[in-house]
Amino acid sequence: MQLAAILLSHDEEFRRQAAQLLQGGGVPVGILDPRRIAPESSAGPDLALIDLRHDSAAGLNHIERLRAAHPTLAIFAVASVADPDLILQAMRAGANEFFTWPGADASPQTVLSFDESFHGAVRRAASRREATHAGTRPPSVSLVFFGAKGGAGTTTLSVNCAVELARLTKRPAVIVDLKASLGEVALFLGVRPRFTVLDGIENLHRLDRDFLKELVAKHKSGLDILGGSEQFDRPGAQDAGAIEELLRVLAKVYDFVVVDAGNFVNSCALAAFHAADTIFLVTNPDVPSIRNAQRMVDRVRQLGAGSERVRVVLNRFAEHLMIGPKQIETALGYPIHQVFTSDYRTVSTALNSGVPLALTNHSDISSQFDAFTRQIISPSPVTPEPERKRRFLGLR
Numbered sequence: 001m002q003l004a005a006i007l008l009s010h011d012e013e014f015r016r017q018a019a020q021l022l023q024g025g026g027v028p029v030g031i032l033d034p035r036r037i038a039p040e041s042s043a044g045p046d047l048a049l050i051d052l053r054h055d056s057a058a059g060l061n062h063i064e065r066l067r068a069a070h071p072t073l074a075i076f077a078v079a080s081v082a083d084p085d086l087i088l089q090a091m092r093a094g095a096n097e098f099f100t101w102p103g104a105d106a107s108p109q110t111v112l113s114f115d116e117s118f119h120g121a122v123r124r125a126a127s128r129r130e131a132t133h134a135g136t137r138p139p140s141v142s143l144v145f146f147g148a149k150g151g152a153g154t155t156t157l158s159v160n161c162a163v164e165l166a167r168l169t170k171r172p173a174v175i176v177d178l179k180a181s182l183g184e185v186a187l188f189l190g191v192r193p194r195f196t197v198l199d200g201i202e203n204l205h206r207l208d209r210d211f212l213k214e215l216v217a218k219h220k221s222g223l224d225i226l227g228g229s230e231q232f233d234r235p236g237a238q239d240a241g242a243i244e245e246l247l248r249v250l251a252k253v254y255d256f257v258v259v260d261a262g263n264f265v266n267s268c269a270l271a272a273f274h275a276a277d278t279i280f281l282v283t284n285p286d287v288p289s290i291r292n293a294q295r296m297v298d299r300v301r302q303l304g305a306g307s308e309r310v311r312v313v314l315n316r317f318a319e320h321l322m323i324g325p326k327q328i329e330t331a332l333g334y335p336i337h338q339v340f341t342s343d344y345r346t347v348s349t350a351l352n353s354g355v356p357l358a359l360t361n362h363s364d365i366s367s368q369f370d371a372f373t374r375q376i377i378s379p380s381p382v383t384p385e386p387e388r389k390r391r392f393l394g395l396r
């Protein structure tokens with residue numbers, strides 16, 4: 001479940017850096033644009049970051065007002081120095097956390113430990129939020145599938161995952177096709193949606209539960225489908241903010257939001273990464289796919305979308321291949337979360353008959369799918385931290 005954050009600062013560069021920092025940890029964080037708040041998200045932010053560096057009086061004022069309006073809001077105050085008086089005032093005004101922003105001359109060690117304690121505070125804010133909402137409804141889970149290259153199986157895996165989640169849990173689930181120009185999600189599911197993602201983002205101002213019901217197409221598994229745009233260049237860069245808001249609204253209505261984000265890192269894919277609890281990076285066991293996957297893991301990290309949330313999925317694996325999972329893990333410096341074997345007959349029969357892969361009789365791929373979706377529904381308590389070391393094996 002994404003945390004909704006607001007940033008209060010007059011300094012644009014600070015807002016940019018703070019957004020990157022907020023979004024770079026293990027918890028998905030959306031930055032709210034106060035001008036673009038849909039009815040379903042009117043519940044307000046979960047976290048506010050207040051800049052006290054230049055005008056501490058105004059900042060303290062903001063903290064007081066926010067605290068009065070939102071008793072459970074996590075308020076982070078940021079100053080340039082750890083002045084004990086200011087810390088005390090900020091805490092009295094209602095801040096939960098106080099941070100000293102590292103200056104341009106800060107050592108890498110200082111920056112690293114600052115990042116760590118900041119991300120720790122974001123995690124605490126997320127657990128507090130969960131505790132507050134406990135008992136109301138399970139937190140929504142957003143899963144984004146992204147291909148290391150075209151044809152890797154991104155649509156196949158996202159569609160089957162979404163159908164399985166809807167079928168097994170009987171809870172509200174939606175799949176969103178973010179690809180520009182006729183993505184294949186609806187086609188794979190054998191439905192013909194009347195509306196698309198574009199209708200969603202063009203009607204953000206009235207996008208509530210009832211309106212959403214009109215926009216989505218229904219699959220017999222119970223899954224809702226928000227179909228792909230038919231325009232070649234949309235959703236494009238100009239739509240990224242709206243996509244982020246759309247995904248936020250969907251997370252308020254659905255327990256599972258599955259996104260087929262295609263295989264281009266554009267601003268819409270990035271918006272999806274920001275909303276994602278988990279980003280499944282789909283790769284194949286061939287050198288170009290692995291090289292791209294490697295670059296993607298780096299890129300996601302660079303973009304600050306939180307590489308802790310990336311899980312590598314190896315699709316179309318076969319025993320006789322030259323490159324094995326272990327070698328791929330070494331090359332990526334990342335563990336493989338799930339392997340799906342190559343089985344064109346089962347995959348295409350499932351597709352043509354509309355039977356989800358998990359139900360195809362006794363195939364390897366059906367048990368792999370079963371394990372994959374069950375892990376999403378009830379994650380094992382310890383998820384190992386991705387390993388950061390890597391060796392290259394001549395893949396660059």
Ligand SMILES: Nc1ncnc2c1ncn2[C@@H]1O[C@H](COP(=O)(O)OP(=O)(O)OP(=O)(O)O)[C@@H](O)[C@H]1O
Pocket residue numbers: 147149150151152153154155156157184262263315316317340341342343344345347348351
């Ligand atoms: N595990 C698998 N074994 C065999 N064939 C597979 C497997 N997964 C997917 N395929 C096949 O590979 C082709 C491409 O799959 P799919 O459309 O899901 O990929 P994609 O990454 O979404 O492609 P695109 O870049 O066009 O969006 C399809 O014909 C699909 O049936």
Ligand SMILES: [Mg+2]
Pocket residue numbers: 154155156184262
């Ligand atoms: Mg596809």
